[in-house]
Amino acid sequence: MGRFDNKVAIVTGASRGIGLSIADRLVADGAKVVITARKEEALAEAAKSLGDGNAVWVAGHADDEAHQDETIAKALEEFGRLDMLVNNTGINPVYGRMIDVDLGAAEKIMRVNVISAVAWAQKAYHAALKDCTQENGGGGIVNIASIGGTKPAPNLGMYGTSKAALIHVTQELALELGPDIRVNAVAPAVVKTKFAGALYEGREDAVAATYPLKRLGVPDDVGSVVAFLLSDDAAWVTGQTLVIDGGLTLTGGV
Template identity: 45%
Template sequence: MTSPYAFGGKVAVVTGASRGIGLAVAEGFVAAGARVCVTARDADGLARATARLGDAVGLAGTVADPAHLRRLTELAMDEYGRIDVVVNNAATNQPYGPLMDADPDRWREAFTVNVEAPLRLVQHAWRAWMRAHGGSVVNICTEGATHVGPHLGAYGTSKAALLHLTRQLAGELAPGVRVNAVSPGLVRTEMARFVWDRADQESATGLPLGRLGEPGDIAGAVLWLTSDAAKWITGTDLLVDGGTRVRAAHAPKSAPLQDGNYHLPGA
């Protein structure tokens, strides 16, 4: 794998990196010369991912645990001595279903994982390295954060909050640290399998670009946003959806994807 971007000597911390988008992002950074510190809940999956990545260290655990995020930051600093990039990819899509049936405690967990954890990790990276040396943050959001859809109210609402947090941090941490979001459409990850596994090929070709997304599509966007090629960009949300929002003008012959307005990162 080759990369058009140069990250030699830099260090990236990526959450939810044992599979799917997180792993693709970590692989992209390694291909571009960076060293990576990765985390995920699945210890075995993370061990396999770390071995596959090569120049990487990993720490298994949940981003919902504040102590885990502190240890993750300490690991990156102890092993590599710096943190140039943070990618907040880990997420939960629970509770799934109508909000009138949602357990308020499960609702709170969605915000703990999808909003609070990204803030905590950026705080740690800022205090450990970025305040003095600068850096870049990308939060993985979702194309569905700007409108409503069935069964994923907690996920969509928490990701909408993450979008606002992205803009708020961009304003507060400038000019030294750039903070942006990438909002995917429907991507073939395990976490989103319940959506794309039932989406037939006719529906997929109803998108202007003719296919569903792959993890590498999102990784490419993340690498671009964190590279010097995007050094005058902060506080933005980069939509990577295969043309979901313009398919009405595209006039597809097939029915639109059901639940296709949501990306569920492979945490």
């Protein structure tokens, strides 16, 4: 028996990288998943990799309300229920000082990284998660934040601000939705994905040397922790942000 047998999850931004690793771990533990991202072809390949009958996909923009509604409806249509939500989608289209940031880009970052996470939680809750009770196993939400949301970092000001806001959203939702739905977050350091490539490509050994564990993260490092937070193994954990950083913050780095 898997710990997520008969459970259904939505994982946003899951055509590759951290999102796909999360979906893969949930499936390995017995869940059915609905994965989202922008590109249909990449999603189709990702769903195929998760095994026949384990996953369906819906393409669209994470901050589009019609896409959110369609995805939740797909989960209920295909699998008959929804127990878990992972808000993984995030963007960072700018790099540089906050004092010079384009305000249109800043607004987009906040809309995708924060407001859409709230929207997904609202829609999932009112459509299905509100029916998850402690007696029937409860429900769970995990938001993918960043260590950039725990302290300032040069040239990542708006991204870090959005992730700090997401951490606060996590705490607020945990207060509101307990005891039946637990809400937590994870805050990874640099994970080897296409999204984070600019932070390590061409100098991975030098970057990794600054971490006490002497390596960068890989998507499975995050997927396993998200699965833990959604599982009964974390039944008394809510409103927390678990840092996954190979020890980087112990050195004062971010």
